Amino acid sequence: MPYHSIGQPGSPTVDLFRKHGLTALRKVLSPEVFEAVWPGPAHPNAVLVPSVVFWLMTAAALNDGTLAATVLTFWNSVAAVCPALRMKSVTEEAFCMARRALPMRFFRALFNALVQRQFNTHAHRWLWHGKNLLGIDGTLVTLPPDKQLLQSYRPASNQRGACKHPQALLVGLVGLWSGLCCAFVLVPPAQAEQWCACWLSRYLCFGDLLLGDRNFAFYEMMARVVRRGADFLFRLPAGRFHKLPRRATNSGRTDEWLVDLKLPAALRKRCPHLPAVVTVRILEYHLPGYRVSWLITSLTDARTYSYDEVVGLYHQRWNQETMHREWKYTLQLSNLRSHSVQGICKEVFVQLTLNNTVRALQAEALPLDGKPLRLKFLDTKRLVVAAIPTMAQAPIQQLPVIYAHLLRKIATLVIDVRPGRSYPRRGDGKPKNKGGGRMVQPARLPNAAGATLGHV
Numbered sequence: 174m175p176y177h178s179i180g181q182p183g184s185p186t187v188d189l190f191r192k193h194g195l196t197a198l199r200k201v202l203s204p205e206v207f208e209a210v211w212p213g214p215a216h217p218n219a220v221l222v223p224s225v226v227f228w229l230m231t232a233a234a235l236n237d238g239t240l241a242a243t244v245l246t247f248w249n250s251v252a253a254v255c256p257a258l259r260m261k262s263v264t265e266e267a268f269c270m271a272r273r274a275l276p277m278r279f280f281r282a283l284f285n286a287l288v289q290r291q292f293n294t295h296a297h298r299w300l301w302h303g304k305n306l307l308g309i310d311g312t313l314v315t316l317p318p319d320k321q322l323l324q325s326y327r328p329a330s331n332q333r334g335a336c337k338h339p340q341a342l343l344v345g346l347v348g349l350w351s352g353l354c355c356a357f358v359l360v361p362p363a364q365a366e367q368w369c370a371c372w373l374s375r376y377l378c379f380g381d382l383l384l385g386d387r388n389f390a391f392y393e394m395m396a397r398v399v400r401r402g403a404d405f406l407f408r409l410p411a412g413r414f415h416k417l418p419r420r421a422t423n424s425g426r427t428d429e430w431l432v433d434l435k436l437p438a439a440l441r442k443r444c445p446h447l448p449a450v451v452t453v454r455i456l457e458y459h460l461p462g463y464r465v466s467w468l469i470t471s472l473t474d475a476r477t478y479s480y481d482e483v484v485g486l487y488h489q490r491w492n493q494e495t496m497h498r499e500w501k502y503t504l505q506l507s508n509l510r511s512h513s514v515q516g517i518c519k520e521v522f523v524q525l526t527l528n529n530t531v532r533a534l535q536a537e538a539l540p541l542d543g544k545p546l547r548l549k550f551l552d553t554k555r556l557v558v559a560a561i562p563t564m565a566q567a568p569i570q571q572l573p574v575i576y577a578h579l580l581r582k583i584a585t586l587v588i589d590v591r592p593g594r595s596y597p598r599r600g601d602g603k604p605k606n607k608g609g610g611r612m613v614q615p616a617r618l619p620n621a622a623g624a625t626l627g628h629v
Contacts, residue, residue: 196564196572197557197579198231201533202287202526210282221271223279229268230523234505235558244268277515280522287529288355295536299350299544301486302478304382304404307355308493309373309389311344311366314359314501314521319512326514329362343506343521344369346376349384349492352532352545354500354525359518370394377401382472384490390469392436396447399471406487409455409467411614422454424475429456431473458484463616492546496528499550504528531557538580549586556582 207224221229233243244265296305316322316339328336344366345357356376358369370389377383379402390407398405419430434451441449454475456468468487472478501507506524511517531553535545560579564572604612 197560197576198527198530198534200537200576201530202283206283206286206290210286211279221267223275226268226271226275227280227283227523230272230520231527233510234520234524234527235554236505272516272519275519277518277522280519280526284522284526284529287526287533288353291351291353291529291533291536292355295351298536298541299348301382304380305378306349306486306489307377307381307383308347308349308490309344309370309383309385310490310493310497311342311369312497312501313362314341314343314509315339315507316341316509316517317512321513322517326361327363341517342366342369343500344373345493345496345525346373347493347496349489350544350546351536352492352496352550353529354496357521357525359521367391367394371397374398374401377403379403382406384487386490392434392451393440393444393447395434395451395453395469395471396436396440396444399451400447404471406468406470406472406483408487409469411465411467413467414453414455414469422473422475424480426475426480428458429454429475429480431455456480456483462618464614464618466616495546500524500528503551503554534580535583538583543584547588548583549588552586553583556586 204224207227211223229244236243236246299306315336316326318338322339326339326341328338328340330336340362341359342362342364343357343359346355347353348355356373358372360369366388370385371393374394374397377398381401381403383398383403383405385405385407387408387410389405390409390413395405395407414432414434417432417434419432422429422431432453432455434453436447436449436451441447451471452473453469453471454473456470457465458468458480459465468483470478470483472483504524504527506521509517509520511520531550532545534557535548535553536543539545539548556579560575564575567575604614606612
């Protein structure tokens with residue numbers, strides 16, 4: 174257990190992380206991780222070293238109060254059990270200066286190091302036909318009211334006017350069974366999800382299987398995924414690619430077929446490195462109470478990847494909707510405090526690094542066949558927060574026992590599965606206005622909008 178001290182014995186930083194320092198999370202974000210991403214000794218009398226700044230930001234992410242109140246409360250609680258820090262008072266101004274001086278590359282390197290470490294340790298546990306399941310989707314994040322943020326993250330507007338608060342579009346690439354956020358991009362709402370998806374495609378690896386909704390079923394995205402050696406499974410808008418010549422699959426089914434997608438000349442000229450032709454498989458399926466739907470995938474072997482398996486797998490994509498809710502409300506991503514673009518990005522890095530740390534704890538608590546997405550995220554966060562003061566005041570010899578007990582409690586937080594239940598959104602049975610006079614028919618039939626249907 175890497176619960177040993179940092180630096181020289183007796184220094185304030187040593188006492189901080191030996192007796193407090195969000196000890197329940199230090200098994201995942203160990204001192205070795207911080208040393209790897211930010212090598213070099215700190216000033217012997219320095220208190221707000223990079224690791225301390227990160228843990229203070231993490232403490233703010235775990236609480237609902239303001240940044241100033243969280244920092245002062247956290248530091249006073251540390252000073253109560255660590256006499257060496259009583260002469261080292263930390264104010265909000267000092268913390269903000271230290272956070273501002275810490276470059277963005279530190280937060281990015283820490284985020285990437287944790288993702289790579291978890292992938293190397295646990296990636297083999299959550300595979301589907303040997304493929305790593307990833308999802309991609311976006312969500313709007315409301316930012317603090319500030320003129321500088323309003324210029325950089327101008328909110329969307331409609332016939333009723335623009336939103337009063339600046340907003341940002343967060344598009345994430347996540348593990349659908351591991352719960353890890355592998356990569357993300359934060360852009361103004363005017364930037365399309367399609368552009369973000371193409372930018373995030375650089376993080377795909379050979380053997381990945383990317384799931385997404387119908388916004389991502391376009392030529393460039395599919396060609397980029399194939400070029401990376403990965404595969405995709407997207408929902409297909411009604412009527413798209415249906416007039417192209419069809420070929421039968423090796424399953425002999427009439428509700429699935431193969432199509433060769435030839436990239437448009439303008440796209441080939443702009444991206445000559447992409448393949449000129451992408452062979453895809455289109456599947457047509459119909460659930461009771463819903464309209465006919467279509468899926469498009471690069472998994473063309475219908476015998477290896479059967480029709481029923483592929484249709485059932487697509488609905489794993491909804492795990493990402495649950496993760497967005499946990500980021501925005503459980504981790505307070507909807508309660509960002511900074512008033513600068515760089516400060517907002519640093520906070521988002523800390524929030525999503527914290528998400529990956531909690532998911533790593535869940536992965537460690539589960540057996541090899543367990544999936545972190547099957548555990549309650551909010552209750553796990555509460556257990557971690559409750560364990561911090563206990564582990565802060567406990568002797569080092571007792572920390573492994575307390576940590577093992579915490580993992581056993583986390584393993585019991587299994588989400589109750591209730592077959593036959595669904596939670597339709599308001600207006601699921603109404604056409605959706607896509608702008609420009611275009612209306613899209615909903616997937617759910619109007620006469621079944623209030624019915625109780627089970628998920629696949």
